Amino acid sequence: MAKSVSGSAFDVPLFKRIMAYVKPYNKVFYITSAISIVLAFMAWIRPVLIQVTIDENIKKLDKEGLLMMTLILIGVLIIESILEYFFNYLSNLLGQNVIRDLRNQVFKHVISFKLKHFDNTPIGQLVTRTVSDIETIAEMFSGGILVIISDLLKIFTIITYMFIKQWDLALITLIPIPILFFATSIFKRVIKKAFQEVREQVSVLNTFVQEHITGMSIVQIFNREEVEMDKFSDINKKHRAAHIKTVWAYSIFFPIVEMLSAASIALLVWYGFKEVAEQHATPGIIFSFILFIYMLYRPIRQLADRFNTLQMGMVSSERVFKVLDTNSTIENNGTLSPINLTGNIKFKDVWFAYNDEDWVLKNISIDMKKGESLALVGATGAGKSSIINLLGRYYEINKGEITIDDININDFDLNHLRKTMSIVLQDVFLFSDSILNNITLYSEEITKEQVIEAAKKIGAHEFIAALPNGYEYNVKERGALLSVGQRQLISFIRAYVHQPEILILDEATSSIDSESEALIQHATDVITENRTSIIVAHRLSTIKNADKILVIDKGEIMEEGNHFELIKKDGYYKKLYDYQFKNQIEDEQ
Known part of the structure; x- marks a missing residue:
């Protein structure tokens, strides 16, 4: 230095x-x-x-x-x-x-x-x-x-x-x-x-x-x-x-x-x-x-x-x-870039802390098969988003092992690893650029026709076409000229056109209205078909359809199963269900 x-x-x-x-x-x-x-x-x-x-x-x-x-x-x-x-x-x-x-x-x-x-x-x-x-x-x-x-x-x-x-x-x-x-x-x-x-x-x-x-x-x-x-x-x-x-x-x-x-x-x-x-x-x-x-x-x-x-x-x-001279980069020592990943994900005894040994995740073990959907639920700060960040190596684990198709994620070329997954965040970031460029991110592999086709499937084509210049409309810094729901829909189109093997939704439906949620739920059903998907959500409609639900509390897995199995256990999920989801059911009824 x-x-x-x-x-x-x-x-x-x-x-x-x-x-x-x-x-x-x-x-x-x-x-x-x-x-x-x-x-x-x-x-x-x-x-x-x-x-x-x-x-x-x-x-x-x-x-x-x-x-x-x-x-x-x-x-x-x-x-x-x-x-x-x-x-x-x-x-x-x-x-x-x-x-x-x-x-x-x-x-x-x-x-x-x-x-x-x-x-x-x-x-x-x-x-x-x-x-x-x-x-x-x-x-x-x-x-x-x-x-x-x-x-x-x-x-x-x-x-x-x-x-x-x-x-x-x-x-x-x-x-x-x-x-x-x-x-x-x-x-x-x-x-x-x-x-x-x-x-x-x-x-x-x-x-x-x-x-x-x-x-x-x-x-x-x-x-x-x-x-x-x-x-x-x-x-x-x-x-x-x-x-x-x-x-x-x-x-x-x-x-x-x-x-x-x-x-x-x-x-x-x-x-x-x-x-x-x-x-x-x-x-x-x-x-x-x-x-x-x-x-x-x-x-x-x-x-x-x-x-x-x-x-x-x-x-x-x-x-x-x-x-x-600041050595704060993720080491990219991996060399593997397999073309056809199936999307089998395993977390084996994973421990993680942002600072020293102030553990955010403790002894996390997850086993997902191709095409399965996993919902992560728990209180704010329980460690749900941390699990997602570890899968793409945005943070490094302290102990344990994470594999995709039985290959340690450290053995993948980092760019290839992240290319296999798309992440839709709650707080959508859009650049001061056109809608088209915000979706393709200047990828030469994605055509405008593919973007329009994806928007039609998602249900966002009509609102985009109605904007001045349509897909060339400049959304300005952070997408300030669009509503929260519109920004979220664009992020879903962006995830869809990149055709990932693994889809991650990090509370992607928590800040949108019911109409937008219906569009996104339909898009989610399409995009998650035959794809491994991990969903962090507060909406019951998103969670109850998941193949597997993990209840996270203070960095530990407290319960595991599908919606009906966890309700019968009358444990953490049932309490969470009673506190957070009952009002949603009443509203839907």
Whole structure:
């Protein structure tokens, strides 16, 4: 895992890891580096040309020479402008290519995380890592490492030329430079700390906004607008305070740089014109040194910003690599991808806990044959949904064994295992996309004709066809433009068209009306025919037709049998029946 760079100026191993993403674009990197070197060595050309123009052409009233030098200066400016264009374009292109590859890798890694990781990690934090932090890494190339190299070379070439040209004048002129480096060092430390705080507050802000916009219905239903607004204002205030610290640092540092620059010019004027009077220097040299001073102070002043950009890029890199180094994925070591699964499912003495040994499931054993339907009933939190999550390896069991057709689920290729089953959840998630794409999930194996045929069998074709653009209707984020029942029907069509060997309904009928339930019950009868199906439900009509019912309580199987057998036992199921289902029967009668 990448070590922390918050307390150090530069982390070589981390930087090497970042530069590894540059390898596919080495050609662009080397060309950009070469341009930066050329620009650095061209920095002193214009002041020298101006010096020659003043001393040789203007002083001697050489009009032809003056015209020639003017044209040369214009030519140099054009060449510099062209090189600057390519430098900026290529450095930004390099940065964008790197973050595209890095962002793809991060997202691919994130979608392979165990569900447990998302249970413990704020979604807004992952959004910040995948978007904002990676964008900061791009700035390392467009405004960081390459520009720093160019600026340092520019400073070196200018100072070298100044000492070669007239060392005493250069020495007097550069007296304030040590003070500038000292001020820059202090500024760099202060601004680094301030920007780290800004990044932390951005992450907190993203997490809060993402969470509360997603849960806006709860905020409004419970009249929490003012309370949540106060909490947001407090977070936003901290975010503002963090930014104010950066403004404060800049507002002090830049005037100091300007004063030191003015001091250098004052020293140059005082000493330089004395040298001119004694004929130890020329007016052209003095003028060129003034230009050199401006050319020196600008990159030195910006170096603090450049180093901060580089360092913030490394801090962001550390955070991004921390995500990449997080070993929270389901190991896919299985190799088996049998084509014709029958759907025989066995749980053998399965134990499971989300945290340590706080057991959610205890010694669970289930035996299902092909085409059988199993209903799981029990109080909320009994462990019904956990059984379903284990079958698709969304969570890993702690003890025991789960098999499909006598093959341990760990021996299946994970993608193939999950492809064999379809799950319909109570809380249906739809993407901001068309109904067709939400059903097919962009599978090339499923045609629009198959979707329409499935919708007709389910009984949802009429309502879909009545929508604007029909199957191309955009349901917006999370299917906000559809009713709960309509969203549930679409999820059933989605399960149906994927033709799974195993069907799982996780309280899929608990939030819909009776009319929609009738449609779904019919669809369930069709889709479960000759398929192994596991149903978690609260509706009696769904449960009583199951071949087998398991009564789960506090993670243990208390009773097993069909509806009539369990009623006769007069045990847990009978009590559950009396409490939960009697009203449903009376309503049906």
